[in-house]
Amino acid sequence: MSLKLPSGPLVETDWLAAHLGHPKLRIVDMRGTVLPPSVPKPHYFARHDDYAAGHIPGAVYIDWTRDIVDLDDPTPVQVAPPAKIAEELGKRGIGDDCVVVAYDDWxxxxxxxxxxxxxxxGFEQVRVLNGGMVKWVAEGRPLTTEVPDYPPAT
Known part of the structure; x- marks a missing residue:
């Protein structure tokens, strides 16, 4: 069963709410923080604790400071090599046949x-949730602490 994304880089909360539970949909919570350079290091933080406290139903968490960056590159937060991206996404059930909707609150x-x-x-079936977690919560939409268990994907 296919899932058609709206055109453009965004999806609306109504669209996401209507498609929760679709077998091809993968929602990704990307909450994190960047502190200004004037603050002592570290400047980059993932916020997994916020995900654990409540997230959009069906969402998996990706730590932007570790999971999609090259930890071996001397320059912080450089994009991870393709094998690492494939591994991190695949173990969360995100494969070539999925549709991804990402959100944060920043x-x-x-x-x-x-x-x-x-x-x-080269993965084009990805969109950002318009208004992110802030809008989702403001509209009174559901949150959960349940962590989904998707089968591994390629």
Whole structure:
């Protein structure tokens, strides 16, 4: 069963709510923080604890500071090599036949980063949730603490 994404880089909360539970949909929570250079290091933080406290139903978490970056590159947060991206996505059930919707609560900076990384590697079936977690919560939409268990994907 296919899942057609709207055109453009965004999906609306209504669209996502209507498609929750679709077998080809993978929602990715990308919440994180970047502190200004004037603050002592480290400047980059993932916020897995926020995901664990409540996230959009069906969402998996990707740590933007570890999972999609090259930890061996001396320059911080450089895009990870293709094998690492494939491994990290695959173990979360994200494969070539999936549709990905990413969100965060930081002006879509981290969700946009995931979209850019996926498109960098040729994966076009990715969108950012318009308004992210902030809009989802403001609209009174459901949250869960349940972590989905998707089968591995390629």
């Amino acid at each position: 002006y879509s900076m981290f969700a946009g980063r995931l979209m850019w990384v996926l498109r960098y590697y």
